Amino acid sequence: MQKKFSKILSGILVLVGFIIIGSILIWSPVCKNMMELASGNMSHMRCYYTGQASILLSIVLIVAGIESFLTNSRKPWTFITIGIMFLVVTFGSKLGIGVCMKETMRCNITATWIRIGGIVTMICGLISLFKEEEKEIIKINIAS
Numbered sequence: 001m002q003k004k005f006s007k008i009l010s011g012i013l014v015l016v017g018f019i020i021i022g023s024i025l026i027w028s029p030v031c032k033n034m035m036e037l038a039s040g041n042m043s044h045m046r047c048y049y050t051g052q053a054s055i056l057l058s059i060v061l062i063v064a065g066i067e068s069f070l071t072n073s074r075k076p077w078t079f080i081t082i083g084i085m086f087l088v089v090t091f092g093s094k095l096g097i098g099v100c101m102k103e104t105m106r107c108n109i110t111a112t113w114i115r116i117g118g119i120v121t122m123i124c125g126l127i128s129l130f131k132e133e134e135k136e137i138i139k140i141n142i143a144s
Helices: 002-027 046-071 075-091 106-130
Strands: 034-036 042-044
Touching: 002 046, 002 106, 046 075, 046 106, 075 106
Parallel strands: none
Antiparallel strands: 034 042
């Protein structure tokens, strides 16, 4: 039962990673427009960088989920998951890189997808952290 539970959590993490990437690239893409700086140079908007960073961290999450699924281990990725998704959740806020200030921009919808994925992932990581491991009983035979 424990291995099945671990595989379910790993599958959820991989799915969330793909959902975050899909939201950024497909159904709710971030702005790719450039803005002109006071110096005359052109630069991407903040939401573009939030999207790029979220994609990279989601790829790490997917790899960690696949590794956990294949090895039936959940301890290495539990802390990675919590840390990565804490970063992803804060990217769309004033604590992180942020998104466009206008509420009507599509990148605010993308930030919502990122936050939801981050919250689900952090919940999975916390469940994995506090779920008791099955303890194996090792019998030692002492020959007298």
